Amino acid sequence: MLFRKQWKLDNFSNVGFSRLWRRYTSMPGRAVVDMAAKDGELRVFIVAGEVSGDSIGSRLMASLKKHCSVPTHFSGVGGSMMSRQGLNSLFPMEHISVMGIWELLPHLNKFRLKLKETVEAAFLFQPHVIVTVDSKGFSFRLLKQLRASYSQRGLVSPVHFHYVAPSFWAWRGGEARLKGLAEFVDQVFCILPNEEEVCKSNGLDATFVGHPILEDIVYPNWGKDVSPCEWKVDGDCEDFRSKNAIPAGTTVISLLPGSRLQEVTRMLPIFANTMELLKESIPELMSVIHVAPNQHVEKYITEVVHKWPVPVLLLPGGSPKLKYDAFSASRVALCASGTVALELQLARLPCIVAYRAHFLTEWFIRYKAKISYISLPNILLDSAVIPEALFEACTPTKLAPLLMELIHDRGPREEQIIAAEKIIRLLYPSEMIITNLLQQDSRLRFPDCTPSMIAASTILHYVKPR
Numbered sequence: 001m002l003f004r005k006q007w008k009l010d011n012f013s014n015v016g017f018s019r020l021w022r023r024y025t026s027m028p029g030r031a032v033v034d035m036a037a038k039d040g041e042l043r044v045f046i047v048a049g050e051v052s053g054d055s056i057g058s059r060l061m062a063s064l065k066k067h068c069s070v071p072t073h074f075s076g077v078g079g080s081m082m083s084r085q086g087l088n089s090l091f092p093m094e095h096i097s098v099m100g101i102w103e104l105l106p107h108l109n110k111f112r113l114k115l116k117e118t119v120e121a122a123f124l125f126q127p128h129v130i131v132t133v134d135s136k137g138f139s140f141r142l143l144k145q146l147r148a149s150y151s152q153r154g155l156v157s158p159v160h161f162h163y164v165a166p167s168f169w170a171w172r173g174g175e176a177r178l179k180g181l182a183e184f185v186d187q188v189f190c191i192l193p194n195e196e197e198v199c200k201s202n203g204l205d206a207t208f209v210g211h212p213i214l215e216d217i218v219y220p221n222w223g224k225d226v227s228p229c230e231w232k233v234d235g236d237c238e239d240f241r242s243k244n245a246i247p248a249g250t251t252v253i254s255l256l257p258g259s260r261l262q263e264v265t266r267m268l269p270i271f272a273n274t275m276e277l278l279k280e281s282i283p284e285l286m287s288v289i290h291v292a293p294n295q296h297v298e299k300y301i302t303e304v305v306h307k308w309p310v311p312v313l314l315l316p317g318g319s320p321k322l323k324y325d326a327f328s329a330s331r332v333a334l335c336a337s338g339t340v341a342l343e344l345q346l347a348r349l350p351c352i353v354a355y356r357a358h359f360l361t362e363w364f365i366r367y368k369a370k371i372s373y374i375s376l377p378n379i380l381l382d383s384a385v386i387p388e389a390l391f392e393a394c395t396p397t398k399l400a401p402l403l404m405e406l407i408h409d410r411g412p413r414e415e416q417i418i419a420a421e422k423i424i425r426l427l428y429p430s431e432m433i434i435t436n437l438l439q440q441d442s443r444l445r446f447p448d449c450t451p452s453m454i455a456a457s458t459i460l461h462y463v464k465p466r
Contacts, residue, residue, distance in 0.1 A: 045127040049135030051259035054079035061085035063456035178202040211427035235328030256335035259292035273396035
């Protein structure tokens with residue numbers, strides 16, 4: 001199959017050049033939706049390499065299908081959630097899901113092969129739009145190679161979007177790297193405040209669409225007589241405890257060790273030893289481990305929990321309802337750094353953020369990082385509202401007392417709950433963006449103005465400059 005694809009690509013000038021030339025020479029100056037209407041379909045090549053990206057990608061796919069007036073077809077790489085929206089992934093998403101700098105080295109050859117396969121598949125799919133979601137190491141190489149490939153053949157390439165701006169604000173010299181992205185990224189969808197302004201000041205077109213976690217709270221809270229920043233996700237505590245036969249009086253701790261195998265294998269043993277220490281002070285203790293929808297992670301956790309020190313429940317990922325029900329039944333959470341810290345804020349569940357990596361990656365972070373915190377809530381507020389146990393401080397003997405304090409001390413708990421409203425307010429897109437979206441499509445209501453719908457609308461109405 002790969003040989004047949006390569007033959008098509010190598011003989012492209014004789015087989016399909018004229019057809020693609022006619023199609024794409026007219027692209028500049030026309031909106032994506034108009035090109036799709038002319039072809040009778042919208043073709044989107046979309047790539048996500050992580051569980052969080054799979055969630056973002058699936059919601060964007062759903063919004064594109066809802067918002068587009070012609071049938072929408074997808075090709076690319078994604079996970080189970082994108083699969084449910086109609087994507088037949090080229091290969092398992094886990095093949096390109098690698099965390100860290102030095103952790104990538106053993107996987108470089110496979111990484112290159114998958115990149116080559118993805119470039120070929122994207123070119124043969126002849127998309128109107130290419131969307132990459134986060135995973136900047138793979139995504140930017142893909143977009144750069146595709147832009148060069150079209151240029152070498154004298155073709156105008158499809159429009160390139162990247163969802164989730166790189167965290168330039170976290171690194172020394174990070175902002176300077178934005179200037180080169182405009183060569184192969186047409187627009188970035190920003191999920192944090194102020195990113196849009198900085199991207200544009202460096203020549204990179206950008207739109208602040210709001211943070212993806214807002215998708216979890218819009219519809220459940222629509223119609224409530226409270227401001228959006230006060231919205232939260234209320235899980236069903238009683239139902240969760242009843243269905244899982246959790247005895248009354250049991251202290252439940254939600255554990256979220258990450259979504260990539262490398263981080264889970266590093267964090268879960270630390271979490272296990274932390275539970276071992278806590279059970280001495282909390283006799284009726286139970287762990288709920290949130291298992292990311294990653295086949296390698298699922299296999300590893302299933303094997304490890306046979307020796308777990310306290311009663312444990314494995315919660316499969318992919319279901320927001322199950323996740324927030326478990327949060328509502330928990331007293332506190334212990335999580336690896338990532339988007340989950342924001343999700344815990346939506347649930348108003350106090351947490352501790354923990355992080356360990358390869359020692360060379362940790363050294364690099366110390367040397368290059370220009371921020372004081374690693375969790376987004378703390379970064380957004382520039383304050384240590386959520387306790388962080390990082391690097392050599394990420395040990396069971398450090399984590400256990402932090403969790404004990406959060407379980408029993410009302411002050412730190414209230415501080416995190418109050419901070420949640422400030423954080424949620426910062427994550428909302430501007431009123432102007434929402435107003436523009438409602439004007440573009442009269443069928444939409446305010447609850448439809450989610451980050452994914454704003455991104456979908458931006459894609460469909462995007463006009464590539466001549």
